[in-house]
Amino acid sequence: MPPVNQSAIPENASSLVRRLGRSVLLTAEEVDYLETMQVNQAVVEKGDEFIHDGEHMRVTFLVRRGWIIRFKITPAGRRLIIGISLPGDFIGLHINFNHSSIYSASALTKASLALIEPVRILEIHRRFPVLASGLDWMTMRHSNILSEHKISLGARTAAQRILHFLLELWTRLEQVGMASAKGFDLELTQEQIGDCMGLSTVHVNRSLNRLGKERMLHIDKGFVSFPDVDRAIDFADFDDRFLTEFSTDPGNIGGKRRIAKN
Amino acid sequence: MPPVNQSAIPENASSLVRRLGRSVLLTAEEVDYLETMQVNQAVVEKGDEFIHDGEHMRVTFLVRRGWIIRFKITPAGRRLIIGISLPGDFIGLHINFNHSSIYSASALTKASLALIEPVRILEIHRRFPVLASGLDWMTMRHSNILSEHKISLGARTAAQRILHFLLELWTRLEQVGMASAKGFDLELTQEQIGDCMGLSTVHVNRSLNRLGKERMLHIDKGFVSFPDVDRAIDFADFDDRFLTEFSTDPGNIGGKRRIAKN
DNA sequence: CGTATATTTGATATCCTTCAAGGACGGTGG
DNA sequence: CCACCGTCCTTGAAGGATATCAAATATACG
16 A cells, blocks of 8 residues: 555544545544544444435434445336445535435445534534545545446446446545455445446346456455456556545645556 | 526626526625636637546636536547536536546537636635535535436436436526526537437437437427426436525525426 | 345347448538 | 538447346355
8 A cells, every 4th residue: 555644643543534634634633523523323234224315314424334325216116326335435415405315325234324413514614624625525536436437337348337346446445444455345235236337136247257257356255356456457447546636735646556548 | 487596696697606696695795706706718619628538637617608528538439428517517626636637528519618716716615605505516416417327327218318318408508597498409419418328329319219209309400398398207207306406595495396206 | 954135047038239321401612 | 502521310230238037056144
């Protein structure tokens, strides 16, 4: 792992602090504010749906532990997973604007959530410009992930999509200390991967096996690894800039891996 | 059109002011700031590519007139249009964070752009909390559009996608006074619609014709209209909340049209 | 250890793409 | 005013990627 900006971030820091701390030098006061903001917590069990499409949202959620999916069911009965929320990710950062949620959310694993009053977000913007900038970046990054998914669904083959998606998860998990250079534990079934990438379960299965045979992917009891990372990145057209570019210091170009565009 | 919050917005207001003014009561000072922010302008001709994937972005753009596409070309040579930027839309609102652009952009029509120094955006956040909130909403809305596109590409048929997309454009154009209850002028070729919705030109053509035959869509010399709006909305599963929900006043529920979820 | 859940595999159907070519339309120059 | 040319739209035929249906096997869980 490349060196990143590290300030006074305690070992037991929350994922949020860890993530923001990768890119910005945080003061002790800022770290403290971010941690105390998370005191009000809730645990959701695996499978629990805690946000319902169309219903009013009263608080912003911050994932502390576990995997969350945000999804929508179409009238035709198809489920599409809009995105995966991992520790350090906000859900509903902008509920000040939305009267009702435009998606549902449920827990893929037992998860721990911080419940954050919307007024806290406004307070961050007033009192901590650096943190506000960090939140803006997280919003931007969220948007980048969606763009990349749109590109995947619109212009990449099934195998490419899936591999790209797994590389995305690997990068994101590494950013919060939940993945190593070896790989990561996948908390998704093949059906869920399909719902996320707009593919049928059967086709996900076949594509996964094909990727395995071609030695670009290895999954063993839920642990995902990439036997030949460079080839995987090349095959999937994975460019991690959409997840990593951020700094308040123009000299710092973050990111684990950069792929030159032809 | 339903009544919206109207403050002291001049007749010749920019699209940006018009859009924000729909949802927020703007003071004369705020309107003034937004307009003077746009003094530095550039004109791009039809077909001009003015943002290049991978290159550094120095300023934020604000579309004043014309249609812009943001897109990416995959190594396989496919172009995917990430989104359409219309008058009142920012491009690169968060370049403070990104060292290089992760997409290209070019003009679909002759267009006029305001060039905005990134520092202006920071200044808005410091000095005009209401406007800052408006910018956040625009970012959120941008994200919502991408979500909805992901849902389209992942879980809707070709005809549904296209119709959904056209309904989206109609709604967005109406919000800046570029569409009427009758319909709007489409500045996209069928090939571009395809690149936007992940479909081949041929299939776009056939789907369009089918929609026409079934009286859900009518296109005459580029003017798009919907003979039976309710049926079109129902068929495309179009719920305009992702474009319209915003207010600083909890009582105001914006939006032209609302579809009840089953 | 039994039952539910997840993965795997085969066969068939469908949507969409690709390739190829003809036709309409608008603009431009003679 | 017409001929020409480029761009866009349209249509037919064939192929490919992915979906659907169905059932067997494997894995996880209480």
